[in-house]
Amino acid sequence: MKIHEYQAKEILKGCGVPVPKGKVAETPEEARKVAEEIGGKAIVVKAQIHAGGRGKGGGVKLVSTPQEAEKAAKEILGMTLVTHQTGSSGRVVRKVLVEEGMKIKEELYLGVVIDRSKASPVVMASREGGVEIEKVAAQTPEKIVKEWIDPLMGFKPFHANKIGYGLGLEPGQVGKMRSVLSGLYKAFYEKDCLLAEINPLVLTESGDFIALDAKLNFDDNGLFRHKEISSLRDLNEEVPLEVEASRYNLNYIKLDGNVGCMVNGAGLAMATMDIIKVVGAEPANFLDVGGGATVEMVKNGFRILMSDPDVKVVFINIFGGILRCDTLAKGVTEAVAEVKVNLPVVVRLEGTNVEEGRRILNQSGLNFTVAIGMKEAAQKVAEALKTLG
Secondary structure (H helix, E strand, O other), X not given: OEOOHXXXXXXXXXXXXXXXXXXXXXXXXXXXXXXXXXXXXXXXXXXXXXXXXXXXXXXXXXXXXXXXXXXXXXXXXXXXXXXXOOOOOOEEOOOEEEEEOOOEEEEEEEEEXXXXXXXXXXXXXXXXXXXXXXXXXXXXXXXXXXXEOOOOOOOOHHHHHHHHHHOOOOHHHHHHHHHHHHHHHHHHHHOOEEEEEEEEXXXXXXXXXXXXXXXXXEOHHHHHHOHHHHOOOOHHHOOHHHHHHHOOOOEEEEOOOOEEEEEOOHHHHHHHHHXXXXXXXXXXXXXXXXXXXXXXXXXXXXXXXXXXXXXXXXXXXXXEOOOXXXXXXXXXXXXXXXXXXXXXXXXXXXXXXXXXXXXXXHOOOOXXXXXXXXXXXXXXXXXXXXXXX
């Protein structure tokens, strides 16, 4: 789960990380009032959407008076902001963060993620702040300092010292950086984050470190422990079909293709998307109904697939283990009977009760194409797309 920048900053502030003075506003008038409260000659008005690159898209404006802040908010609120992370459709801006401007001496990067290869969190830092860390990693990896943290030990002062001195900071700066790193790791660990990032962390002309931006992404599996985090979810920032799928415990991600996929198991789902691309088609989604799917879950999954106007062909690829093939077949036939389906549906079944599953499909009286093996199924998908033109 993702949250907005202003929400992430509140969490980091509670963990001892310095952040600029500011508040969120939903109207131009509110933006002006916040600017008046902040005072000063430099005020930043920032669009709040779940995506980076807002400045390049016109979603961040630097102003010098409350009246200018009101005008900037009026220009940003309601706009469809397109960045490299939103896709061509963009996101509608419903809130802005109004905060004090900083006199910046240097921009740095701090982040914490899980390194799955070492089964531990890793803290990353770089003096190349304000840019995408992926570019730094690809072009100048030597500029990134990494420190792996034993989860049982936790983050200690010596970790911060190694990072600070690894960045080439002065002793006094390392001391100030120590509390920022400790607070960032505390938020990451205590809130069950998958990512905790400050980019940029700015060193001001007065010698202080301030989190100028913040991003926190949370592990959905840990949200039951954090009702206060769950309440921060903004459904306006999520794909409607993904929100609908989450209500039925379905793992669904919308993609840009034309082949709707229903699969059980993440590995098989990835392989299914690969073979669809091999035959020259494009997957429209990732949908894993899971090993323990019921007839009702299968029906809901199929209904969600059919709700996507980009889907031209449906490919159902099931390996029956825990999810038996006859259970899947019953769910699909009931779903097709309920939803008016005018699209080709290719089904590949293998595993437990596969013969019974195929019998149910073949005797349903519905227009299914039952394939044997993934290769044949993918070819039939490609043929169906060609038929549709």
